[in-house]
Amino acid sequence: MTTTGEPTRRAIAAMLGSHKRENRNLIPLLQEMQTAFGYLPRAALREIASFLEVPPVDVWGVATFYNQFRFLPLGKYPIKVCLGTACHLARGRAILESLERELDIKVGGITADSNFSLDRVACIGCCMLAPVMVVGDKIHSRMTPFKAEEALIPHKQEIQRELSDSEEAP
C-alpha cells in the first residue's frame, strides 16, 4: 500500500530489516521504498547504499536507469499517463507532452504548488480504452490532449475553492 509522505528513519530501517544484505535486493528495496513513500527520497537511497555496503552513486545509477522510479514527492493529484503499447500506438505521448506544457513540468516532476505530479506508466490493464491517463484514482479513457487538460479543471477548481476558504478563515 502506498502511504506517501516524508520517510522516517524508523520506516526505512524497518524495510531494510526485512531484506538480506545482498546486492540482488537493490531493486526490490527501491520498489518497496517507492511504494511506501510514493517516490525515492535521498535519505532512503543513502540508507540503501549503506545497508548494501555499496557506493551511493551506484544506487543512484541503478535507480535513475529505470523509468519506474521517481525522485520527487507525489503531488496532491498525481497524474499518470499510460505509455504501454496500446496507449503508445494511440498517441499517448501526445497526452504526456500536452500535460507537460499545461503544468509546466517534465515527467517525474511536481508543480511548484505541489498540487500535480506527472509520471508515465506501463500498461494499466485497460488497453481497450487507450489512450488512458489516471488522475488520483480515476481513470480517464480515450484521451486527447484537449481532454487531458480538461480533466484537470475540476481539480484546479477544488484547489481554488480551498484557497478561497483558507483566505476567508479567521
Ligand code: FES
Ligand atoms: S497500454 Fe495503456 S492501458 Fe494497456
